[in-house]
Amino acid sequence: MTNLDPHPAxxxxxxxxxxxxxxxxxxxxxxxxxxxxxxxxxxxxGSPDLAVGDGLHHRPRARRVIYLFMSGGPSxxxxxxxxxxxxxxxxxxxxxxxxxxxxxTGMTSGQKTLPVCPSRFEFRRYANNDRGVWVSELLxxxxxxxxxxxxxxxxxxxxINHDPAITYIQTGxxxxxxxxxxxxxxxxxxxxxxxxPGYVVMHARTNFAEQSLFNRLWGTGFIPADHQGVLLRxxxxxxxxxxxxxxxxxADRRAQLDALSALNEAQHERFGDPAILARIRxxxxxxxxxxxxxxxxxxxxxxxxxxxxxxxxxxxxxTFAACCxxxxxxxxxxVRNIQIFHRGWDAHGNLVGEHRSQCKDIDQACAALxxxxxxxxxxxxxxxxxxxxxxxxxxCQGKLTxxxxxxxxxxxxxxxxxxxxxxxxxxxxxxxxxxxxxIADEYGQPLTPQPSKEHWTPGTMHVHDLNAxxxxxxxxxxxxxxxxxxxxxxxxxxxxxxVMHDLLA
Numbered sequence: 001m002t003n004l005d006p007h008p009a010x011x012x013x014x015x016x017x018x019x020x021x022x023x024x025x026x027x028x029x030x031x032x033x034x035x036x037x038x039x040x041x042x043x044x045x046g047s048p049d050l051a052v053g054d055g056l057h058h059r060p061r062a063r064r065v066i067y068l069f070m071s072g073g074p075s076x077x078x079x080x081x082x083x084x085x086x087x088x089x090x091x092x093x094x095x096x097x098x099x100x101x102x103x104x105t106g107m108t109s110g111q112k113t114l115p116v117c118p119s120r121f122e123f124r125r126y127a128n129n130d131r132g133v134w135v136s137e138l139l140x141x142x143x144x145x146x147x148x149x150x151x152x153x154x155x156x157x158x159x160i161n162h163d164p165a166i167t168y169i170q171t172g173x174x175x176x177x178x179x180x181x182x183x184x185x186x187x188x189x190x191x192x193x194x195x196x197p198g199y200v201v202m203h204a205r206t207n208f209a210e211q212s213l214f215n216r217l218w219g220t221g222f223i224p225a226d227h228q229g230v231l232l233r234x235x236x237x238x239x240x241x242x243x244x245x246x247x248x249x250x251a252d253r254r255a256q257l258d259a260l261s262a263l264n265e266a267q268h269e270r271f272g273d274p275a276i277l278a279r280i281r282x283x284x285x286x287x288x289x290x291x292x293x294x295x296x297x298x299x300x301x302x303x304x305x306x307x308x309x310x311x312x313x314x315x316x317x318x319t320f321a322a323c324c325x326x327x328x329x330x331x332x333x334x335v336r337n338i339q340i341f342h343r344g345w346d347a348h349g350n351l352v353g354e355h356r357s358q359c360k361d362i363d364q365a366c367a368a369l370x371x372x373x374x375x376x377x378x379x380x381x382x383x384x385x386x387x388x389x390x391x392x393x394x395x396c397q398g399k400l401t402x403x404x405x406x407x408x409x410x411x412x413x414x415x416x417x418x419x420x421x422x423x424x425x426x427x428x429x430x431x432x433x434x435x436x437x438x439i440a441d442e443y444g445q446p447l448t449p450q451p452s453k454e455h456w457t458p459g460t461m462h463v464h465d466l467n468a469x470x471x472x473x474x475x476x477x478x479x480x481x482x483x484x485x486x487x488x489x490x491x492x493x494x495x496x497x498x499v500m501h502d503l504l505a
Contacts, residue, residue, distance in 0.1 A: 060475030061422025072345030075392035076415035082134040086118035114395035141367035147426040154430030165389035179221035186227035193334030201229035204320035208344030321365040383421025468497035
């Protein structure tokens with residue numbers, strides 16, 4: 001599929017080229033394109049059951065994905081990756097052979113020492129098997145659903161600072177400008193509900209909102225703009241300009257859109273620019289959302305049992321709990337890609353206090369979402385993903401005490417978990433060394449994994465591997481979902497990516 005997004009100065013040249021190629025057939029092609037324009041579209045458009053015949057590359061294990069993104073880098077040392085041997089090394093300098101000259105940020109490069117910083121939180125092991133899940137005391141609710149989690153300790157990335165790291169895991173490139181994971185999924189899967197977008201984004205409230213989030217993280221890059229994530233707001237209109245202006249009725253709006261669509265159709269017949277069709281689709285979706293979104297955001301019909309499950313915070317718009325409850329409602333209504341961003345995990349100083357607050361925000365709701373999906377028969381075909389852009393260091397940044405400390409950014413290994421949607425449950429995957437600093441082999445020796453598919457290291461998960469696996473579970477071959485731009489076929493995983501078959505049930 002080729003994207004033609006011409007510069008205005010080249011419109012005439014492109015129009016002449018098209019006339020030479022198609023003659024006057026543009027009229028028939030434009031009419032045919034518009035015939036199916038307002039319904040489902042996408043490479044896998046068709047039945048919401050997403051059988052292989054609908055355009056998918058193989059039979060999917062999941063019909064939808066809910067991605068819980070912890071922006072800032074949660075500490076694997078304090079939440080998931082239990083390292084009791086670090087207690088013996090409290091305050092001692094991290095051994096040189098462990099760091100092995102690896103890059104560190106400018107925030108700790110000037111420290112005279114890198115003192116080992118064991119977690120002050122207690123851990124318990126859950127899920128009764130030899131690959132059971134260790135969980136920190138900070139996550140008591142999530143611990144209760146540990147038998148449903150696939151916890152990966154060996155996620156890794158090359159990016160060491162937030163902006164490139166978040167951009168990398170969300171778009172497959174550290175350099176801005178590429179389509180987001182959600183946009184690729186929308187492009188590949190299309191929509192299952194004509195009245196709601198295929199990709200919805202929410203920002204949860206947090207007490208530590210230091211970092212900004214940019215719309216490129218749910219943007220489309222160079223693929224058609226109607227595949228971008230629609231951001232649902234917690235205050236005012238759920239979507240900007242959702243309501244008609246004063247004095248404009250719904251019938252007036254319909255008439256305006258009909259007139260605008262006629263003008264856009266005429267432009268498309270003349271120039272063949274697919275961006276014009278994308279604009280028409282966006283206008284029509286916005287019109288239908290004026291009815292569907294207010295109903296979606298109305299939680300008054302939810303039962304007291306549901307609010308007890310998610311916690312009282314779920315009654316307050318914009319909280320992580322309310323976002324998770326809305327994610328389930330979106331999933332029920334056919335939205336295939338839902339993403340919740342929760343900021344504030346960048347704990348360089350007061351990690352103990354900040355992570356306590358952050359975990360209080362998300363813990364009960366994460367567990368509730370899994371249980372809610374399960375009791376509604378939706379967990380088996382809903383993939384839930386939890387994690388951030390990287391982890392935190394084994395050494396302390398700044399002053400170290402037994403009661404409090406900070407940790408710097410650490411891309412060499414960090415923990416993410418997946419649940420439902422065709423992944424194994426109640427297991428951990430991969431291991432790190434005694435300091436949670438390097439990915440290690442079965443004998444505890446450090447490994448240097450590569451992002452390349454040809455040189456993939458068993459037991460590891462690069463960000464490209466994660467994205468390849470998400471696509472695979474949804475029925476898409478990451479090597480075949482491409483978009484031609486500037487003379488090249490682009491894909492989410494670039495030239496890398498390995499499907500994590502060891503994680504699949």
